Amino acid sequence: MLELRLDSNSFRGSFPHWIWEIRSLEILDLSNNSYNGSIPPCLRNITYFLRNNNFSGILPDVFLNATGLRALDVSRNRLEGKLPKTLINCMYMEFLNVEGNKFKDKFPAWLGSMPSLNVLILRSNQFYGPPRPLGFQNLKVIDVSHNDFTGTFQAFNFSSWFRMSQMTTLNPENDVIYMEYSIASFTFQNDMNAYSSSVEIVHKGVDTEFEKVRTDYTAIDFSRNRFYGKIPESIGLLKGLRFLNLSGNAFTSNIPQSLANLTNLEALDLSHNQLSGQIPPDLGELSFLSTMNFAHNNLEGPIPRGTQFQSQNCSSFMDNPKLYGLDDICRKTPVQNPRPQELEEVSEPEEEQVINWIAAGIAYGPGVFFGLLIGHIFISYKHKWFMERFRRNKPRVVIRSAR
Numbered sequence: 001m002l003e004l005r006l007d008s009n010s011f012r013g014s015f016p017h018w019i020w021e022i023r024s025l026e027i028l029d030l031s032n033n034s035y036n037g038s039i040p041p042c043l044r045n046i047t048y049f050l051r052n053n054n055f056s057g058i059l060p061d062v063f064l065n066a067t068g069l070r071a072l073d074v075s076r077n078r079l080e081g082k083l084p085k086t087l088i089n090c091m092y093m094e095f096l097n098v099e100g101n102k103f104k105d106k107f108p109a110w111l112g113s114m115p116s117l118n119v120l121i122l123r124s125n126q127f128y129g130p131p132r133p134l135g136f137q138n139l140k141v142i143d144v145s146h147n148d149f150t151g152t153f154q155a156f157n158f159s160s161w162f163r164m165s166q167m168t169t170l171n172p173e174n175d176v177i178y179m180e181y182s183i184a185s186f187t188f189q190n191d192m193n194a195y196s197s198s199v200e201i202v203h204k205g206v207d208t209e210f211e212k213v214r215t216d217y218t219a220i221d222f223s224r225n226r227f228y229g230k231i232p233e234s235i236g237l238l239k240g241l242r243f244l245n246l247s248g249n250a251f252t253s254n255i256p257q258s259l260a261n262l263t264n265l266e267a268l269d270l271s272h273n274q275l276s277g278q279i280p281p282d283l284g285e286l287s288f289l290s291t292m293n294f295a296h297n298n299l300e301g302p303i304p305r306g307t308q309f310q311s312q313n314c315s316s317f318m319d320n321p322k323l324y325g326l327d328d329i330c331r332k333t334p335v336q337n338p339r340p341q342e343l344e345e346v347s348e349p350e351e352e353q354v355i356n357w358i359a360a361g362i363a364y365g366p367g368v369f370f371g372l373l374i375g376h377i378f379i380s381y382k383h384k385w386f387m388e389r390f391r392r393n394k395p396r397v398v399i400r401s402a403r
Contacts, residue, residue, distance in 0.1 A: 003027035007049065015040050015055075031073070039079075045069060051097070052076040059098075063087050071095035075121065083108050090114065097121040099143070104128070107149065112136045118163075122147065123221070131227070137162040143221040145245070152229030164218050164238040167264065219243035223269065226250060231270075236261040245269040247293065255280055255299075267291040271316075274298055279323075284308045292316060299323045 004022065007029045014037040019028060025044070031051040038057035039050070045066045055077040061084035063069065069090040080102040087093070094116050104126040111117060112135025119141040127144065130151030136142070140163050159165065218241050228250040235244075236258025243266060244259075251273040259268070260282035266289060275297040283289065284306020292308070293316045300322030303309055314330035317323055 003029070005029045006033065007031040009033055011035060013037075020044070039074070047071045049073045050077065054078060056080070058082075059084055061086050064089055066090050067092065069093050073097040074101070075099035077101055079103065081105075083111075085110060087111070088113060092116050094118045098125065099123040101125055107132050107144075109134060131222075135160060139163060141217060141219045143219070145221045145223040145225070145248075147225055149222075150226040150228070153227065153232050154229065158232070158234040158237050161238060164220075164240050166240050217242060218264075219245075221245040222249070224248040228252065230254075231256050231275075233258045235259065238262065240264055242288075243267045247271045247273070249273055251275055253277070255294075257282065259283060260285060262286065263288070265289050269293045270297070271295040272297075276300070278302070279304060279309075281306065294323075295319055303329065 002022070002024045004019065004025055004027070006016075008031065011030070011033040013035065015035060016030075017040065019025065020042065025046055027047045027049075029049040030053065031049045033053055035050075036054040036056065039055050039060060041060040041062055043060060043062050043066070045068050047070045049071070051073045052075070055074070056079065058081040059074060059079050063084060063086040066086075067089060070092055071094060072087075072090075073095065075097045076099065078101065079098070082105040083098065083103060087096070088110050091114065093114055095118065096111070097119070099121045100123070102125065103122075106129040107127060108122075109132035111120060114135075116138060117136065118138055120136075120139060121141070121143045123143045124146040126148060128148040128150070131144075131149055131153065137160060139161060218238075220238075220241065220243070223245045224247070226249065227246070230253040231246065231251050233256045236256060239261060241262050242264050244262070245267075247269045248271075251270070252275065254277035255270065255275055257280050259265070260280055263286060265286050268283070268289060268291070271293040272295070275294075276299065278301035279294060279299060281304035283292070284304045286308065289308050290311075292312060295316055296319040299317075299320040301324070303317060303323060303325035305325075310329060312329065314326065317326055317329065
């Protein structure tokens, strides 16, 4: 397999046409540069990573014969128009990321017929209209946040999302396998021919960029749209789901009891909606659920007493006037009186100790001059001692970039 990586440089200008002279090229990475102009209409049947450039215009509708295309990342450019429907011919495509452009189109429901699609990122564009997410049997990550989608979820049939409905064993951090795109065998593996791409998703309330996507990572992000109506109970069928973000919409009615079936769920965000009723106490039985947010709704009744709820930040429940039980979560932990030995160690800041010592020397010493002299010597010594101690105890920060 031949791949050409020109990513993360300062290249400028138009798309480098000399690349087409490389006949056996199978992967092209021009990410994180300053290329501009249009993407040429002569794209070949190779995998493209064009992320974070200044490409503009439309994405050429040239994928009719691109049956071998495995991944396409054109995120964070200035592309506009509609997604080319010839992408439907990419039967082996697993990864499609068009985040951060100006695409303006209805929900591309036809992508649901792509049998291999694992990751679909439509985030931060101008997509609109009602959702029609049918199919998507192998989908593991979908992010349609920050668009103009509207309508109800009545048409959703989450039972067809086969991959998300399968229980998975969470891999420990020291035994992680990532989604990687091997052109030769095209399997998830760690070999010399593997290549991965990154996504940015709201992870536990924070915009997080993942340079690699774990194979056990499953996520739904429909936040910051105009969805309304009831959250369907069928969402509880997605037992392999780990992250669910429906915040910033206009969902009404009760929180589905079926969410308690999502035993792999780690993060749940239902904030900034119009949900009512009580918070299902069974959510406290989800042992992996470490982050949840119900703020800015119309919820009522008690906050469940389970450990998963009591460990949340107070802001996770704010602006629900009829919700009670916040005292245990929002109260500040009283400060305990320090023990005598702690008083000796941290009784006063270093600078205050020096000043008090000088004052004592002036007041009780053999003379003002002698006190000032000794104080000056002590300050110099203490300053050097403090700086040396600070240098020894200063934590080392090491930043590593994973590939």
